[in-house]
Amino acid sequence: MSSANFSFNALPPIDLPFRFFITAPLFLIACAFLVLFSGEALWLTRWHPSMLALTHGFTLGFITMVMMGALLQLLPVIGGVGIAKPRVIASFSHFSYSLGVISLLLAFIYGQTWLTVLAMVLLVCGLVPYIVAIAWVLIKKLSQGDSIVGFRLAIVSLVVLFTLGLLLLSTKLGYTVIIFSYGKHVTDIHALWGLAGWAGLLIIAVSFQVLPMFHVAPSFPKVISRYLSGVIFILLFVFVFAAELAMPLLVLSYGVFSLSLFYVINKRKRKISDTSIRYWQLAALSLLVINFLYFLPVDYYQAGGYQDKGYQGAEHQYSVANPSKTILLTALFIYFYLMSVIQGMLLKILPFLSYTHLQQRCLVDFSAMQYIPHMHEFLLKKHATWLYYCHLLCGFSLLLVLFQPTYYYIFGLLLLVEFSWLLFLMVRCMRLYFSAQTKINLSSVS
Amino acid sequence: MILTQIDVSELAPPEPMTAILSTLAQLITTKLATKQCLLVKHRRQPFPLYEKLIATGWAYHCQVITDDEILLYIFRQTAQQDFDLYLENLESLTSLTNSEMSRQFDTDE
Numbered sequence: 001m002s003s004a005n006f007s008f009n010a011l012p013p014i015d016l017p018f019r020f021f022i023t024a025p026l027f028l029i030a031c032a033f034l035v036l037f038s039g040e041a042l043w044l045t046r047w048h049p050s051m052l053a054l055t056h057g058f059t060l061g062f063i064t065m066v067m068m069g070a071l072l073q074l075l076p077v078i079g080g081v082g083i084a085k086p087r088v089i090a091s092f093s094h095f096s097y098s099l100g101v102i103s104l105l106l107a108f109i110y111g112q113t114w115l116t117v118l119a120m121v122l123l124v125c126g127l128v129p130y131i132v133a134i135a136w137v138l139i140k141k142l143s144q145g146d147s148i149v150g151f152r153l154a155i156v157s158l159v160v161l162f163t164l165g166l167l168l169l170s171t172k173l174g175y176t177v178i179i180f181s182y183g184k185h186v187t188d189i190h191a192l193w194g195l196a197g198w199a200g201l202l203i204i205a206v207s208f209q210v211l212p213m214f215h216v217a218p219s220f221p222k223v224i225s226r227y228l229s230g231v232i233f234i235l236l237f238v239f240v241f242a243a244e245l246a247m248p249l250l251v252l253s254y255g256v257f258s259l260s261l262f263y264v265i266n267k268r269k270r271k272i273s274d275t276s277i278r279y280w281q282l283a284a285l286s287l288l289v290i291n292f293l294y295f296l297p298v299d300y301y302q303a304g305g306y307q308d309k310g311y312q313g314a315e316h317q318y319s320v321a322n323p324s325k326t327i328l329l330t331a332l333f334i335y336f337y338l339m340s341v342i343q344g345m346l347l348k349i350l351p352f353l354s355y356t357h358l359q360q361r362c363l364v365d366f367s368a369m370q371y372i373p374h375m376h377e378f379l380l381k382k383h384a385t386w387l388y389y390c391h392l393l394c395g396f397s398l399l400l401v402l403f404q405p406t407y408y409y410i411f412g413l414l415l416l417v418e419f420s421w422l423l424f425l426m427v428r429c430m431r432l433y434f435s436a437q438t439k440i441n442l443s444s445v446s
Numbered sequence: 447m448i449l450t451q452i453d454v455s456e457l458a459p460p461e462p463m464t465a466i467l468s469t470l471a472q473l474i475t476t477k478l479a480t481k482q483c484l485l486v487k488h489r490r491q492p493f494p495l496y497e498k499l500i501a502t503g504w505a506y507h508c509q510v511i512t513d514d515e516i517l518l519y520i521f522r523q524t525a526q527q528d529f530d531l532y533l534e535n536l537e538s539l540t541s542l543t544n545s546e547m548s549r550q551f552d553t554d555e
Binding site (some may be wrong): 079080212216286 | 461471490
């Protein structure tokens with residue numbers, strides 16, 4: 001295949017992904033205050049209003065927010081085509097989506113009907129234009145790589161989980177839809193399509209590109225890059241009708257992905273010690289631990305006595321000795337897998353994007369290269385290492401609080417420190433970018 | 447065409463882009479700049495570079511060899527005809543080599 005002089009969309013302006021990135025840690029700083037002020041009660045059940053706000057703060061406020069920003073840049077880099085009218089769509093989506101997530105978190109905490117309605121309207125305004133714009137690119141995409149298939153399945157998962165989320169909120173408002181006679185199972189489907197579908201599949205698709213590209217690693221084994229996303233997607237469907245059959249296979253599929261991650265990481269040509277790689281290794285290890293814990297006999301979990309009876313159920317036996325298996329595995333998946341990969345990728349793409357956007361201006365005037373800082377200066381290695389250790393400590397404190405909720409304040413404080421630090425690193429990187437850009441502008445004028 | 451080759455396939459970002467830009471900066475200052483062609487061996491297509499190349503008077507031609515290997519030719523837009531001729535010769539040479547190889551293969555059989 002050859003390509004010559006196609007008309008490609010340029011990278012979208014850097015301030016567009018930056019605004020998604022910089023908003024994300026703000027949500028987790030807010031979540032840290034939520035943890036600190038909610039006390040032990042938050043950890044009693046997954047149905048506690050503040051726990052619902054906390055999980056959605058993590059998944060919508062941080063994970064989805066970063067992914068929305070990253071996709072804007074990744075599609076042109078990986079596939080050569082970006083979304084149409086990026087400034088209008090990204091600005092509008094970011095604004096509506098951010099306000100929508102804030103309204104949703106407040107709606108969970110205060111239970112006000114008007115907040116729920118506002119959240120639904122704003123989330124629709126924020127997500128629908130974005131999904132349509134991305135879907136348009138993915139449908140028209142020129143080449144048909146394995147990652148593009150993964151992106152498509154991830155976007156379909158986002159549509160499914162978003163639709164279910166809206167229906168669940170309508171149920172809360174009193175508009176019951178017939179499928180909701182299944183009760184808790186629908187919430188499980190919503191959560192699973194969000195975590196293992198939207199977030200999980202997108203990370204898998206991105207890893208096929210990002211690991212070989214940034215870490216000069218070999219490509220993933222063909223059998224993994226070609227079939228894994230499809231298998232996971234089919235299992236998500238099977239889960240709807242036969243949860244007990246699909247769930248162990250889903251966990252195993254992620255186990256297979258973790259092994260392939262270790263394989264690719266170990267086969268790198270340049271084995272340079274790198275915080276981003278440590279994050280990937282931590283994420284892969286977490287998936288193996290999740291596999292181990294999932295297949296432990298169920299008696300182990302019930303020994304402590306936590307039985308989850310669901311949203312409408314009144315029975316909530318609780319013991320501090322053991323958290324429920326669902327909560328433990330979900331916490332591991334979100335904090336040690338999804339959040340680790342996302343932070344690891346942010347550490348790579350923040351300096352890379354800053355450098356690349358500035359570097360491209362040097363095609364016109366190569367002497368402008370002198371004004372561009374070295375890529376590592378955008379994000380110092382020691383700063384990235386501190387973030388990693390902070391993430392580890394915070395993750396372990398999350399596990400501690402699941403077993404012993406009285407230590408909630410440790411988790412709250414560490415969460416505050418970790419994401420304030422991430423916010424500082426982002427602001428530092430962006431300031432350096434804009435100061436270099438100003439120097440280049442001044443030099444080109446003179 | 448005067449061909450200059452660089453291999454960036456084992457470099458981590460942003461080194462490939464730096465190598466390409468610095469080599470182009472050198473080529474543009476040489477005599478016979480319009481006859482120069484940079485051949486880049488890369489692992490993936492540098493899509494964001496393409497539009498910038500066009501905007502700054504360069505043209506490109508990409509050959510995708512495998513999923514992990516591409517060859518990118520970069521030359522001045524004013525040298526498009528020279529490049530087309532060069533590519534035509536290259537392709538006929540390649541097809542000749544292939545047919546010779548297949549004849550050789552038939553003979554061996």
